[in-house]
Amino acid sequence: MKIVVCVKVVPKIEEVRFNPETKTVDRSKASNEINEADKNALEAALQIKQKIGGEVVVLSMGPPFFEPFLKLCVAMGADDAVLISDPVLAAADTYATSYVLAQAIKRIGFDLVLCGESTADSGTGQVPPQIAEWLNIPNISYASHIDVVNKKMIVKRTIRNGYEIVETEPPALVSVELGSNTPRFPDFKRKRWVDKEFQLKVWTAAQLGVDLDKVGRRGSKTDVIELKELSPIERRREIITGSEEEIAVRLADIIKAELTT
Amino acid sequence: MQELWVYVEALEDGVENVSLEVMGKGLELAAKKGMECSAVVVGWGLDKVVNELRGYNLSRVYYVADELLKTFDSSTFSKSLHQLVETYQPAAILFGATYNGTDVAARLAIRTGAGMIAHVVALDIEEDTGMLVGDVPGFGGNIVAACKCRPSVLQLVTVRHGIFNPPEKGESPKAEVIHFKPQLEKTDAKVRLVERKVEPRKEISRAELVVIAGMGTGGDLTPIRKLAEKIGADVAVTRPLADMGAAPRDVQIGSTGYSLKSRLAIVAGVSGAIHFVSGIRDVKTVISINTDKEAPIFQFSDYCVVGDLFKIIPRLVEML
Numbered sequence: 116m117k118i119v120v121c122v123k124v125v126p127k128i129e130e131v132r133f134n135p136e137t138k139t140v141d142r143s144k145a146s147n148e149i150n151e152a153d154k155n156a157l158e159a160a161l162q163i164k165q166k167i168g169g170e171v172v173v174l175s176m177g178p179p180f181f182e183p184f185l186k187l188c189v190a191m192g193a194d195d196a197v198l199i200s201d202p203v204l205a206a207a208d209t210y211a212t213s214y215v216l217a218q219a220i221k222r223i224g225f226d227l228v229l230c231g232e233s234t235a236d237s238g239t240g241q242v243p244p245q246i247a248e249w250l251n252i253p254n255i256s257y258a259s260h261i262d263v264v265n266k267k268m269i270v271k272r273t274i275r276n277g278y279e280i281v282e283t284e285p286p287a288l289v290s291v292e293l294g295s296n297t298p299r300f301p302d303f304k305r306k307r308w309v310d311k312e313f314q315l316k317v318w319t320a321a322q323l324g325v326d327l328d329k330v331g332r333r334g335s336k337t338d339v340i341e342l343k344e345l346s347p348i349e350r351r352r353e354i355i356t357g358s359e360e361e362i363a364v365r366l367a368d369i370i371k372a373e374l375t376t
Numbered sequence: 377m378q379e380l381w382v383y384v385e386a387l388e389d390g391v392e393n394v395s396l397e398v399m400g401k402g403l404e405l406a407a408k409k410g411m412e413c414s415a416v417v418v419g420w421g422l423d424k425v426v427n428e429l430r431g432y433n434l435s436r437v438y439y440v441a442d443e444l445l446k447t448f449d450s451s452t453f454s455k456s457l458h459q460l461v462e463t464y465q466p467a468a469i470l471f472g473a474t475y476n477g478t479d480v481a482a483r484l485a486i487r488t489g490a491g492m493i494a495h496v497v498a499l500d501i502e503e504d505t506g507m508l509v510g511d512v513p514g515f516g517g518n519i520v521a522a523c524k525c526r527p528s529v530l531q532l533v534t535v536r537h538g539i540f541n542p543p544e545k546g547e548s549p550k551a552e553v554i555h556f557k558p559q560l561e562k563t564d565a566k567v568r569l570v571e572r573k574v575e576p577r578k579e580i581s582r583a584e585l586v587v588i589a590g591m592g593t594g595g596d597l598t599p600i601r602k603l604a605e606k607i608g609a610d611v612a613v614t615r616p617l618a619d620m621g622a623a624p625r626d627v628q629i630g631s632t633g634y635s636l637k638s639r640l641a642i643v644a645g646v647s648g649a650i651h652f653v654s655g656i657r658d659v660k661t662v663i664s665i666n667t668d669k670e671a672p673i674f675q676f677s678d679y680c681v682v683g684d685l686f687k688i689i690p691r692l693v694e695m696l
Contacts, residue, residue: 128516129650140519209492210485235651237514238631239473239494239534244450244482253451253566254483257475269570273625274475275387277574281447283567293632294619336491336529340509341522348657351678362681363691366663369679370607370696373640373661374585 116169116263116285118160119225121216121246122153122188124181125236133344140342149184152231154298156291159261160229161192161299167263170194172223176204176215182315190301190309197223201320204331209241211334216242217249218325219318226285227268232257232292243290254288255281259295378467378506379435380406383457384415385477386425393579394472396542398535402470403433403543405501405508411467414438414551416460418453418480420446430549438464440556448476449567454483456558461488461530463556468508468531470499481532491525493533497635499540508533517631517654537634538581578610580627581634585609585641588629588656592645592666592685595622599689600644606696612636614652629655644685648673665689 130145185196233240247254260271385392406413412435471477485492496510618628630652664677
């Protein structure tokens with residue numbers, strides 16, 4: 116089975132700062148990482164490959180600094196990695212992003228597409244179902260477990276107050292729930308091979324042959340009109356000290372007072 | 377007159393809460409702009425729900441029904457909704473950002489070339505243009521982007537749980553029901569349901585009193601549950617505990633789960649990662665217990681206890 120895993124490199128959110136004067140997000144001091152849920156998707160893909168064989172290709176769209184992160188995915192066990200990188204693709208919303216990724220997935224060829232459920236930076240979970248629509252294939256979201264039996268995919272997905280088990284045949288797209296597995300570490304020997312010999316594929320918009328009216332800011336259907344930072348909530352931050360007994364007494368008083376107001 | 381639609385999801389136990397919350401906002405925005413607000417239901421065997429919806433102050437209830445829509449499949453649902461959109465041409469559709477609503481909205485956006493403002497925590501309409509402006513939270517929830525669709529595209533919005541209030545029922549059922557049969561082929565339905573298990577539970581975003589457990593509990597929620605039971609509170613958890621399976625995702629607090637608006641939250645063994653603390657922002661009083669006096673959670677708490685929750689909480693339970 117040929118599996119394409121979509122990954123994104125995101126800044127560590129606790130290191131991102133907001134500049135209130137320019138109203139922009141300052142990522143310059145933030146270190147970057149592979150989006151956590153996308154690592155769960157890669158792990159799910161590698162487990163399927165281990166079980167039934169096949170090929171795992173990692174795909175991303177972004178600036179050249181994404182390259183080492185995609186190589187890390189190959190060191191974890193992916194067979195190949197493709198980065199779509201072109202300034203013309205920048206400032207895309209989910210419509211334009213999903214279009215480009217879908218064209219790349221078509222070019223790579225696939226039976227199954229796996230994505231993380233959402234990303235840590237924008238986190239809306241729109242891109243996976245949107246890619247599926249461009250590809251005209253079914254999508255199953257928030258998968259906590261994927262099993263492939265006799266070319267049939269059996270997926271357990273989280274829904275409100277419970278779960279569903281659904282099945283479908285490839286080609287299909289599945290978005291994997293954040294935290295649903297423990298991603299493996301890069302393999303040391305494989306990492307040395309990646310550093311010395313592996314050649315990542317980097318495609319420009321022209322090489323991919325995308326419709327330039329559908330990409331980047333021009334192809335987007337939405338605009339960000341303003342960025343705002345939520346002001347911090349004023350809290351009392353009163354430190355309660357004493358013996359465990361004294362602390363419990365004080366807490367009980369606070370809670371009782373809250374319960375009666 | 378162009379309409380503003382609200383996509384209403386129905387479950388075993390009736391209409392999804394967030395659909396009603398979205399309807400509350402939809403009615404308010406439509407009134408502000410002088411538009412009509414109507415509901416859309418997609419599925420099969422949902423006549424009871426459709427009838428219930430007639431009781432709200434909606435202009436119409438569109439009921440898109442076909443036997444193939446009995447099982448949720450984002451492909452068939454979005455295809456059916458697309459046909460309804462082509463026929464009646466609404467200006468905007470609001471969805472709850474649920475597991476299924478998100479998928480339907482996303483696929484419809486591609487089908488129709490619509491603008492998509494996702495997971496909003498605030499929503500308004502410009503009176504002169506009729507354009508929706510939604511605040512989309514990012515980076516763990518501290519930074520929000522006010523977003524707008526490009527002119528003259530269909531506007532789609534998904535809304536987070538627990539943000540808006542459900543509407544009042546009208547005096548008598550008056551909304552007109554429009555039955556719509558989509559053109560679907562048997563081969564359109566590609567996802568089959570094998571098993572489904574749900575246990576109806578109270579929505580955590582509406583809870584008044586909450587006790588939240590973090591990794592400091594090591595996954596042992598016994599003291600947390602005892603305290604919650606004693607004061608009539610609901611139990612919630614952080615993301616790592618939900619990952620461990622200590623509690624369902626339905627009670628996971630933070631930007632990847634639910635936000636609380638409770639009167640009181642007792643937060644035990646939680647370090648206070650950014651994606652978590654955005655979920656307790658609107659809590660009136662926060663009490664935190666953590667062994668690490670440097671834990672970030674204390675910056676976001678009214679009462680801070682540096683100590684062992686396994687010793688303090690049992691003593692506390694005795695005193696309440």
